[in-house]
Amino acid sequence: MLLQRFEAKTLPQALERVRAECGEDALVVETRPTHGGYLVIAARADAPARKPRDQAAALPAPLLAKWTRGFQPLAERATDFGLSDPVLRAVEKALLGTRVDLRQPGDPALPALASRVLAALVRTEPRVEATGAFRVTAVVGPTGVGKTTTLAKLAARARERGESVAIVTLDTYRMAAVEQLRAFADLLAVPFEVAFTPADLRRVLQQHASCDRILIDTTGRSPRDRAAMPLLEGQLRAIGAATLLCLAAGTRARDCRVVLDAYEPLGIDAVCLTKWDETVAPGEALAAVVEAGLPLSHLCIGQEVPADIVPACAMQLANAAFDTEPAGVSA
Ligand SMILES: Nc1nc2c(ncn2[C@@H]2O[C@H](COP(=O)(O)OP(=O)(O)O)[C@@H](O)[C@H]2O)c(=O)[nH]1
Numbered sequence: 001m002l003l004q005r006f007e008a009k010t011l012p013q014a015l016e017r018v019r020a021e022c023g024e025d026a027l028v029v030e031t032r033p034t035h036g037g038y039l040v041i042a043a044r045a046d047a048p049a050r051k052p053r054d055q056a057a058a059l060p061a062p063l064l065a066k067w068t069r070g071f072q073p074l075a076e077r078a079t080d081f082g083l084s085d086p087v088l089r090a091v092e093k094a095l096l097g098t099r100v101d102l103r104q105p106g107d108p109a110l111p112a113l114a115s116r117v118l119a120a121l122v123r124t125e126p127r128v129e130a131t132g133a134f135r136v137t138a139v140v141g142p143t144g145v146g147k148t149t150t151l152a153k154l155a156a157r158a159r160e161r162g163e164s165v166a167i168v169t170l171d172t173y174r175m176a177a178v179e180q181l182r183a184f185a186d187l188l189a190v191p192f193e194v195a196f197t198p199a200d201l202r203r204v205l206q207q208h209a210s211c212d213r214i215l216i217d218t219t220g221r222s223p224r225d226r227a228a229m230p231l232l233e234g235q236l237r238a239i240g241a242a243t244l245l246c247l248a249a250g251t252r253a254r255d256c257r258v259v260l261d262a263y264e265p266l267g268i269d270a271v272c273l274t275k276w277d278e279t280v281a282p283g284e285a286l287a288a289v290v291e292a293g294l295p296l297s298h299l300c301i302g303q304e305v306p307a308d309i310v311p312a313c314a315m316q317l318a319n320a321a322f323d324t325e326p327a328g329v330s331a
């Protein structure tokens with residue numbers, strides 16, 4: 001048995017390397033996020049790591065079935081949730097290297113193990129909220145996804161923890177947006193600044209340099225508005241801000257990829273899935289984030305500030321995807 005390690009920035013890239021070196025039937029023993037991307041441990045299918053039962057017999061015959069019979073019910077539920085085939089394939093392949101029986105449905109150990117494997121693929125990054133780290137965080141994303149609302153929720157939570165907070169907006173595109181955020185800031189009794197130019201931004205950051213946390217709101221841009229990105233990128237890089245991308249959980253997979261590609265030059269530190277409460281298939285957005293190798297920070301589950309935000313929990317998300325817990329995600 002020859003186990004090999006494959007590391008890459010994203011999970012699909014790592015799996016592609018596995019396929020290239022170990023063939024289509026490679027046995028994926030373990031997949032896990034690492035600091036810089038993903039680690040996959042795999043072996044050639046003709047030299048399985050462990051073969052307690054004949055798992056090869058569990059593999060679906062080509063063209064007849066998409067999933068092993070054992071995995072099929074879970075795959076169907078997760079597909080209904082919106083999870084993508086590549087992510088489910090990675091989970092199924094990892095399960096093939098374990099003791100669960102995939103030849104027929106009903107192995108009682110399967111749902112919990114499948115959830116654990118999926119949870120290992122979901123990176124989370126609670127640090128966007130932690131004291132000390134990411135002191136200046138910019139909230140970015142397409143129009144209307146809930147950037148300003150999410151920023152207000154994060155500011156309120158930071159205040160609840162006793163942190164000093166300042167709010168700065170670069171979103172001067174609509175005066176109503178400035179006033180909306182000013183009202184939030186007044187309610188929280190935190191300083192609020194409007195920065196029209198890069199010089200303004202530097203000045204207000206210096207002014208509030210002693211704050212535990214500075215949250216920056218930005219103008220929503222269509223991901224297809226390529227011209228707007230370099231400007232925002234320049235502004236945020238100049239001040240070394242961490243970047244939190246808001247993505248509506250109901251966004252279709254293809255549109256998610258367009259958004260993730262468009263904002264990639266900014267160097268996204270984490271993704272917040274907003275409007276989780278408005279969709280029955282949040283798995284498409286979740287899978288797009290997992291496939292891009294990005295960590296999730298929070299889920300926004302309603303309009304109410306500050307109540308409707310929860311830190312992303314990989315295990316809870318995996319249970320929701322496979323419907324292995326009665327209620328998906330709650331506050
Ligand atoms: N249902 C729901 N609505 C939300 C959520 N987050 C924001 N909204 C609503 O979405 C609309 C746009 O929010 P806003 O923060 O102004 O979006 P922005 O343009 O990205 O800054 C507002 O009506 C918000 O109340 C959420 O998690 N769930």
Ligand SMILES: [Mg+2]
Nearest residue numbers: 147148171177
């Ligand atoms: Mg806004």
